[in-house]
Amino acid sequence: MSNSSKPKKVATEQVVDDSPMDKQPTTTQKPVVKNKQRVLLLSSRGITYRHRHLMQDILALLPHAKKDNKLDSKSNLGLLNELAEVYNCNNALYFETRRKTDLYLWASKTPNGPSAKFLVQNIHTMEELNLTGNCLKGSRHLLSFDRSFDTQPHLQLLKQLFIHTFGVPKGTRRSKPFVDHILTFSLVDNCIWFRNFQIVEKDPATGGEHQKETNLVEVGPRFVLKPIKIFEGSFRGAPLYENPDYFAEAAMRRYERQMSKFQRQPKH
Amino acid sequence: MSTFVEEATEEFTNGLELQDDTDLESVDSSSDEVDAITSRCVPKADPINRIGALKAFAADLELKLPWIETMDITATEEYEVPDPEDELKRELAFYTQAMDAINVGKQKVLDAGVAFTRPDDYFAEMVKSDDHMLRIRKKLLEESKSIKAGEDARRQRELKKFGKKIQNEKVRERQEQKARDMAKIKALKRKRSGSEFEGVDDMFDVEVTDDDEGDTGRGHSSGRGKKEQNSGKKRSMNRAQRDRKYGFGGKKRFAKSNTAESTGDFEGRKLKKKAKRPGKSKRKNMK
Numbered sequence: 188m189s190n191s192s193k194p195k196k197v198a199t200e201q202v203v204d205d206s207p208m209d210k211q212p213t214t215t216q217k218p219v220v221k222n223k224q225r226v227l228l229l230s231s232r233g234i235t236y237r238h239r240h241l242m243q244d245i246l247a248l249l250p251h252a253k254k255d256n257k258l259d260s261k262s263n264l265g266l267l268n269e270l271a272e273v274y275n276c277n278n279a280l281y282f283e284t285r286r287k288t289d290l291y292l293w294a295s296k297t298p299n300g301p302s303a304k305f306l307v308q309n310i311h312t313m314e315e316l317n318l319t320g321n322c323l324k325g326s327r328h329l330l331s332f333d334r335s336f337d338t339q340p341h342l343q344l345l346k347q348l349f350i351h352t353f354g355v356p357k358g359t360r361r362s363k364p365f366v367d368h369i370l371t372f373s374l375v376d377n378c379i380w381f382r383n384f385q386i387v388e389k390d391p392a393t394g395g396e397h398q399k400e401t402n403l404v405e406v407g408p409r410f411v412l413k414p415i416k417i418f419e420g421s422f423r424g425a426p427l428y429e430n431p432d433y434f435a436e437a438a439m440r441r442y443e444r445q446m447s448k449f450q451r452q453p454k455h
Numbered sequence: 456m457s458t459f460v461e462e463a464t465e466e467f468t469n470g471l472e473l474q475d476d477t478d479l480e481s482v483d484s485s486s487d488e489v490d491a492i493t494s495r496c497v498p499k500a501d502p503i504n505r506i507g508a509l510k511a512f513a514a515d516l517e518l519k520l521p522w523i524e525t526m527d528i529t530a531t532e533e534y535e536v537p538d539p540e541d542e543l544k545r546e547l548a549f550y551t552q553a554m555d556a557i558n559v560g561k562q563k564v565l566d567a568g569v570a571f572t573r574p575d576d577y578f579a580e581m582v583k584s585d586d587h588m589l590r591i592r593k594k595l596l597e598e599s600k601s602i603k604a605g606e607d608a609r610r611q612r613e614l615k616k617f618g619k620k621i622q623n624e625k626v627r628e629r630q631e632q633k634a635r636d637m638a639k640i641k642a643l644k645r646k647r648s649g650s651e652f653e654g655v656d657d658m659f660d661v662e663v664t665d666d667d668e669g670d671t672g673r674g675h676s677s678g679r680g681k682k683e684q685n686s687g688k689k690r691s692m693n694r695a696q697r698d699r700k701y702g703f704g705g706k707k708r709f710a711k712s713n714t715a716e717s718t719g720d721f722e723g724r725k726l727k728k729k730a731k732r733p734g735k736s737k738r739k740n741m742k
Contacts, residue, residue, distance in 0.1 A: 214565075320594070324579070329528060329556055329557065330527040340504075344512050366570075369560075380549065401535075427508050
């Protein structure tokens with residue numbers, strides 16, 4: 188019977204969710220199995236209003252997220268692991284802004300990894316999208332993944348990361364009952380496209396409780412994640428994957444600028 | 456990408472062939488520069504992709520918990536988006552993906568004994584505030600209104616085109632009528648001028664009015680007042696229409712004086728751009 192007390196103790200620790208310690212007793216007894224995820228959500232300094240609004244939109248969707256102040260340090264991201272520990276979080280979403288134009292998103296499993304870095308493109312916040320959908324603040328959502336998330340190894344890993352960070356665990360303190368929206372992650376053009384739909388169920392005109400018509404209305408926000416690198420550790424460690432199609436945004440801009448200069452020159 | 460660069464450099468060097476020899480040196484250096492630029496933007500030959508490690512980490516992260524704890528669904532079907540720029544098809548793919556996921560997920564949620572559908576009388580804080588939703592509704596209404604207004608305007612334009620035709624027809628008809636009347640009067644006059652002994656005025660009056668009985672008002676010209684004459688005639692426009700056409704009311708003063716907008720408006724006129732100040736070294740050389 189000593190086993191039964193052990194998992195309970197682990198569950199109260201909050202940070203540990205799926206450690207081997209937790210799993211052993213599952214075979215012998217019915218333990219307290221619980222998905223304990225908490226996400227630290229924060230940005231770097233120099234974030235623009237649009238990026239901030241996107242962050243707030245995501246925060247509104249994730250009742251298990253804890254928002255923290257802007258991170259001052261740009262070089263020492265290892266600080267994030269300590270911060271996450273302070274807030275009892277075992278995941279982190281870090282919005283890093285560079286040059287006040289480019290937004291990068293780190294999704295990490297603190298403190299031991301793995302972690303992934305994305306470039307965030309095509310940002311449309313809820314505020315600027317005139318979408319008619321709406322959903323409960325903090326209700327749990329379904330997570331829908333594209334088929335390619337099962338076929339490509341790096342996407343398999345990213346899928347797990349997204350389940351940990353974007354999935355709202357059952358029984359989260361501030362979550363509300365009912366499932367009234369769905370988040371979709373789809374791979375198009377080697378980028379991950381994020382959408383949020385409200386699930387609208389309406390009785391058809393004949394009106395039967397069982398025969399409900401399901402519709403989807405988009406809520407927002409919209410953004411596209413371009414994977415850059417996946418690391419072994421959390422904000423550190425050896426790279427596991429590297430996107431061959433990714434070039435630094437600033438380098439691309441400089442390239443375009445310089446090439447346009449060369450093209451212009453012969454004309455006069 | 457590389458072909459584009461080659462083209463660019465080719466064009467560049469071709470353009471410079473016409474110039475002095477002294478410039479040729481700069482060609483070499485800049486083509487080197489082009490190489491340097493492009494080298495930064497060429498895909499890496501062997502990008503890191505440790506498949507084994509990736510799979511191991513993914514397996515390690517996987518939560519071995521009942522499905523209801525995570526509620527994730529991976530599609531079994533392929534939703535092809537041939538062109539990511541084609542918004543309609545792309546969004547449709549996302550929509551169908553979500554729809555299929557719901558079809559699977561709803562049953563799973565219900566099986567786990569968790570409520571799925573939010574009842575209509577359940578009120579709680581929403582992601583978007585009422586204020587925000589009101590703003591959206593207003594925006595949508597405005598949009599539909601402007602679309603409707605555009606349609607109305609188009610219909611009005613077409614009607615106007617058609618109306619013009621009707622107007623022309625009417626004018627022509629009136630002229631024809633007038634010509635017919637004139638011809639009739641002339642014929643009558645000729646007839647009267649033949650007979651000498653009749654009281655010309657009386658008879659003339661009676662005969663003509665007899666002829667044009669349908670035409671109200673026109674025959675009784677001589678002794679009547681102007682006011683009555685107008686009242687008998689049917690107006691083509693009423694007061695409101697005339698006011699709209701010829702203008703009525705409103706302020707007439709200051710109509711031609713400047714306003715804040717007109718002062719800032721330079722339509723047609725070009726403002727001279729201030730010449731950029733050359734760099735310091737250039738200024739030095741100019742002296």
